[in-house]
Amino acid sequence: MGSTAKSPFKKSIPYEFQDPSLIDTRSLIGGEWVGASSGKTFKLTDPEDDAEICDIADLNGDDTRKAIEEASKAFETYRLTPHRERRWLMRRWADLIKANKADLAALCTLELGKPYTESLGTVQYAVDFVDWFEGAVERTFGETIPAFRGNNRILTIREPQGVVACITPWNSPVAMVTRKVGAAIAAGNTVVCKPAPETPLCAIALAKLFERAGGPPGVFNIVTTGLENTPAVGQELCSHPAIKHLSFTGSTAVGKLLNTECAKTIKKTSLELGGNAPFIVFADANIDKAVAGLITSKFRSSGQTCVCANRIFVQSSILDKFADALSEGLKKTFTYGSVWDKTVNFGPLYAGKGIIKVEAHLENGLKNGAKVHYGGKDNTLGPNFFPATVLKGGKSGMKFMEEETFGPLAFLVPFDTEEEVIKMANSSDVGLAAYFYTEDITRLWRVSEALKVGMVGVRVGLVSAAEAPFGGVLESGLGREGGIAALEEYLDIKSITIGL
8 A cells, every 4th residue: 555644554555545535443423533432442454364454443332322412413404404405415425436436445355355356346336326315315205195084185205214323244344334324314314324343444434425425414423333342332222212213234143132122112123134045056047147147146255245145956957067067167257366456356254253154164064975076175365265165965954054154165955846946945044035047937937936035036146236125034134225115214104184
């Protein structure tokens, strides 16, 4: 990195920031950039080499309460902002994110370990959400309803809810902020955002750009906190009466806890929780397209997304052919090396705990009869790297069948009939996404409707889009993000009956 006197970084990186002022280690409360009231900080590390990046302000429950109070005060004014003015604000924010795309991608690469070329893509994905919400702001209106009583007239209006708490995950530190915060603010709410302790820099930079876009003080607040203070901050967000809606992306276990706490004050919750996505390849599928779709679904972000294919079912008659084609596709697709090298497109897992889980799933599979067909553990790549790996012989009872691997292991599970594979695919307590490949048009509809998930990819390996509702069923969560459904999540419907 071209070092500057203002840089808080303790390590050098091979990137020159065009606007170093986007780099900050403080939180934003009521329009003021502040450190923790206690003076405490926590360490941020680089997943590529585990080196320390910088120290981040470690806010506590008291600091969070102040942020909520500032957001509550700002709401009294911001809720009256005309829809078109909010639309213009979103437009300016989107334009600034686009203008600073390279620097935002560099921050994502630094704190997440995502290859720089892939980080550029995730920043564009973040822009897509702001673009979409900007276009939809003026299309959230009410209805008139025919009244049973002839002398009455009934109409509805949609109103912002108040202060929204947004808890964002580490695995997509740019887009998950704009997906939650963008929708809430576009709908007329104010926000207190707690980014993941692992990836606060992207959220901080986005808040700075929101300020520059003319965002009023207190509308978008950032509360950074380390692992030690996270429970206290979370408790404040769940219990404070001014918080009217809590949006969380993360594990099912934490989501259940937050939902229980929010129920005590009857807060609305939007929960995007864990998945265990089935990916089904029928014998009549176009194998080349299915391989390409699986590479996109399973290995994007080194397998660290909630919609990654996790249980890969391949009809027995084509299992060997598919395994060979997948292995060849992986060999041609991915290049390993420094995440700053623009030819590299496969990065590390976030941290050592990710490696531990991947290795546990690998060892469990091998112990129970699975065989490595391609890849395998490679200690030469770096402390948190695990290469794309394919195993044949996956079956019920193995760890990957019961829980997300959240890493680049592809266990191939054979099946014989459609009925059999639907039963296996639906044998999970979670239901976020599912994928399948077939050329049979009647099977296309039949299987799409039979899968118990919130999103189905048919002959595609990517179901996420700003214009589409994103979310799951069962224990994969509540509510939807993306599309017009996202704005509806942050609006209350008020019914008005008028007697003539």
